[in-house]
Amino acid sequence: MEPRQTVQLRPDAVQRFGGFFLWGGLLIALVLSAPAVKLGDLPLLFSRSNNMQHFLVGLRNPDLAHWQDYASDMFLTLQMALWGSVLAVGIATPLGFLGARNVAPPLIQQPVRRLLDALRAIPDLVIGTVFVLAVGLGPLAGVLAIALNTAGVLGKLFSEAVESIDPQPVEGVRAVGAHPVQEVVWGIAPQVAPLWTSFALYRFESNARSATILGLIGAGGIGQRLFESLEGFDYSATAMIIIIIIIAVSAIDLVSQAIRTRLI
Amino acid sequence: MHSAVLEAQSVSVRFGDRLALDQVSFTLAPGEMTALVGPSGSGKSTLLRAFAGLTPIADDGGRIVALGERLQDQGRISPDARRLRARIGFVFQKFNLVGRLSLYSNVMMGRLGRTPFWRGLLGLWDKHEAALGHAALDRMGLHEQTRQRASTLSGGQQQRGALARALVQEAEVILADEPVASLDPASAHRVMDALAKVNAEDGVSVLVSLHQIDLALAYCSRIVALSEGRIVFDGPASSLEASALHAIYGEEYADAAPARSAVKP
Numbered sequence: 396m397e398p399r400q401t402v403q404l405r406p407d408a409v410q411r412f413g414g415f416f417l418w419g420g421l422l423i424a425l426v427l428s429a430p431a432v433k434l435g436d437l438p439l440l441f442s443r444s445n446n447m448q449h450f451l452v453g454l455r456n457p458d459l460a461h462w463q464d465y466a467s468d469m470f471l472t473l474q475m476a477l478w479g480s481v482l483a484v485g486i487a488t489p490l491g492f493l494g495a496r497n498v499a500p501p502l503i504q505q506p507v508r509r510l511l512d513a514l515r516a517i518p519d520l521v522i523g524t525v526f527v528l529a530v531g532l533g534p535l536a537g538v539l540a541i542a543l544n545t546a547g548v549l550g551k552l553f554s555e556a557v558e559s560i561d562p563q564p565v566e567g568v569r570a571v572g573a574h575p576v577q578e579v580v581w582g583i584a585p586q587v588a589p590l591w592t593s594f595a596l597y598r599f600e601s602n603a604r605s606a607t608i609l610g611l612i613g614a615g616g617i618g619q620r621l622f623e624s625l626e627g628f629d630y631s632a633t634a635m636i637i638i639i640i641i642i643a644v645s646a647i648d649l650v651s652q653a654i655r656t657r658l659i
Numbered sequence: 660m661h662s663a664v665l666e667a668q669s670v671s672v673r674f675g676d677r678l679a680l681d682q683v684s685f686t687l688a689p690g691e692m693t694a695l696v697g698p699s700g701s702g703k704s705t706l707l708r709a710f711a712g713l714t715p716i717a718d719d720g721g722r723i724v725a726l727g728e729r730l731q732d733q734g735r736i737s738p739d740a741r742r743l744r745a746r747i748g749f750v751f752q753k754f755n756l757v758g759r760l761s762l763y764s765n766v767m768m769g770r771l772g773r774t775p776f777w778r779g780l781l782g783l784w785d786k787h788e789a790a791l792g793h794a795a796l797d798r799m800g801l802h803e804q805t806r807q808r809a810s811t812l813s814g815g816q817q818q819r820g821a822l823a824r825a826l827v828q829e830a831e832v833i834l835a836d837e838p839v840a841s842l843d844p845a846s847a848h849r850v851m852d853a854l855a856k857v858n859a860e861d862g863v864s865v866l867v868s869l870h871q872i873d874l875a876l877a878y879c880s881r882i883v884a885l886s887e888g889r890i891v892f893d894g895p896a897s898s899l900e901a902s903a904l905h906a907i908y909g910e911e912y913a914d915a916a917p918a919r920s921a922v923k924p
Contacts, residue, residue, distance in 0.1 A: 567755030567821070570711055571828055572745030572772020577780055581768055585759045 453630020457638055465620060465632075465639050472616035473643065475534045475609070476602040479541025484595050486546035491553025491591070492579055498557060508554070514547025519605055523612050537614030541605055545598050552594045553587070560586045589658045596651045603647050607640060663724070664689050664832045664864040665710050670721040670731075672705050672714060672888075679705040681888040682721070687832070687866050692858040694875035694896075695868040697885035698911045703868035706885070707834045710866070711749050712740035726831055745772025748825025748863075750854075752837040754817040758810030762801060762820050765809050767792050769827030788827075795826035799853060815846025822853055826861075833857065835867040839874065851878050872904060872915050 429435075440447070493499045494507040523540030530536050565582035573581065610618020617640060624632040665687040672680040680702045687693060695703045708714035709723055709731065716723060718734025730736070730743050737743070748769075756765045770788050771779045778784075784792070796805055799819040804812055809820065818838055825833050835854060839847035855878050858865045869875045875882055876896045884892035884899075884907045891907055892899060908915050 563751065563753050563755045564757040566713065567749075567751060567757070568768055568771065570713065570744060570747075570749035570751075570755075571769050571824065572741045572743070572747075573768070573779070574741065574771070574776055577771050577776070580780055581760075581764075581771065581782075582757060585757050588759070 449628075450630050454634040454637075456631045457634040458629075458631040459635065461632065462635055462639065465617065465636050468615075468617040468620045469639050469643050471534060472606045472610070472618060473603055473647070475537045475614070475616055476541065476599060476606040478538045479606065480545060480595065480599040480602050482538065482542035483545035483549055483598065486542065487549035487553050490546070490550040492557060492583070494550055494554035495557035497560070497562065498579065498583070508551070511547050511550040511554070514543050515551065516547075517544070519544035520608065520612060523609050523614055527612055527614070532613040532615070534615045536612070537606055537609040537616070540609060540614070541602050544605075545602060549594055549598055553591055556587045556590045556594075557583060593655045593658050596655050600644075600648050600651050603644050607644075663687060664691075664726060665866065666724040667706065667709070668722050668724070669719075670706075670709060670723060671717040671719055672702070672709060673717050678888050680709070680716075683885075683888070683890055685883065685890065685893075687864055689864055690858070690862050691881060692855065692865040692867070692879050693881040693883060694879035695866060695883050695885060696870075696872060696875050696907070696915075697891075698908050698915070699870070701885040702888040703885055704836050705888075707749075707836045707866065707868055710834055711747055712736045712744060713749075741772060745828065746831050748822075748828050748830030748833040750818065750821045750825060750833060750835040750838045752840050754809075754814070754821050754841075756809040756817055756820055756824075758808065760809060761806050762796070762809050762812065762816075763792060763805045765820055766795060766823045766827050769795075769824040769830075772828065791827050791829075792823075795823035796820075798826065799823045813846065814842045815849055818842065818846075818850045819853055822850070822857065826857065830863060832864040832866070835865065837868050837870060840870055847874070854878070870915055872899075 490507055490511060493503055494511060496504055498504075499507065519540040522543050523536055526536035526539045530539070560583055564586065565578055568578045568582035606614075606616060607618040607621070610616050610620065611622055613619060617636060621633065621636045621640070624630075624636060663686045665685075667683055667685045669682045669684050670680055671678065671682055683702070683706060685706070695706065697703055705714055709716050710725060712723075712725075712730050715736055716731050716734060722729060722733075723731040725743050726746055728737075728739065728743055730740060756762075757768075764782065767782065767784050767788065770784060770791075774784070774788070793802075793805070796802055799822055801816060801819055801823060804816060804820075809817060812820065821838075822833075833854070838854065839850050842850060851874055854865060854867065857863050867879070876899070880896055882892065882894065882896050882899050883890060884903075886907050892903055904915075905912050
């Protein structure tokens, strides 16, 4: 569909050849990659129907009896996401200003950006594993992992928001004899506030999901419960847990989206 | 006190290869309301910004003295520039208010240079300062708009808000850079009236750059004309002749002085 559109819009030979090359290349890459990802095992999805059937039966009969336990675990996961996100905003706020070209000199701005790159580059699962070693199993390791990874993401987004502000109001603040820090607080912060809040809320949404995954490394919460039920073949518990995760994450998405659309 | 509020001594400003100001010497006397005129790119904004310590001057022996203190010297802005800026009001062509903050917050920012750092940072204005703010807003006819977001105000209201900020600042001199260039004629006159009133009633010296000659002649007793970074005319408004204007403005003459093309000096 895409290549045909291109051809219709720009029916010159070069475009046509370029489109052919691009899509042909993609096709070749897909074919060559198929053995590596064991695409041939796809029929197992149906031939091992016993296992699947077992799983599906469990999913059809969610474990309603223990929903309160699961809900309280879900609540713990959301609390992890909340703390992780708020700590991240705390870290990202100064770094967001210091990482902006129009605020900090290159000697500060560049190292701050590289630090943010590093925080972003390490997946929270890896950071979490390190923190489990430091503070032991439990939600705190998850909170810290979320905080650092999210600080890397938010710091970069915050900096870019600062770099795209209108410099004129800031000059207006400077002209009254304000301190440079006052210029940032009075001239820049009000301009970036809506965008920053929107970014932070969006990251909180994603962190609600990340916090679930962090259960895998023993960070507690609903994720841990989910992986335990899977390992114990307790599929009706798995089903109930998945239902609760879907409800909670969707609810947060809806609320946060509603707030974000009102902000911008 | 000082004999001059603002003083430029053979000031040059370079932007890359371009000479925006070329050895300009100029003095503004206390209580004076002077217009800076000239075609676009003649250096009006640059001179005003140099007086506020916003644009650094070239290191070729020129210097800028504001309110009796050295503001720029040897191509460097004095470390004391912040303290001096607090005493100099600046009005921008595009108002430069912070759109998302209330008009009141914007006006109170005029105190930032005059209050201790933390109090200013947190916006904890005392009673005296708040009273100054409300008085300034009343004077500018903006009482109703006090709590409104600056971005929701009309251009004329925003510019009068910027003037209120200079009042709250208790500025001893106001530099206005094309303050009415973005406004319709009625709003422009209202802003110029307010500026002239502050000059007349408070004795605040005013240096205002204007593209339109008519406004300059109507509101200012002294006219300084710049062309290609040099002062080409400096004298009472009455002695500015149409032929001189023609020479100053060239192709922009009809735009800058539409009504005067036919009028004799």
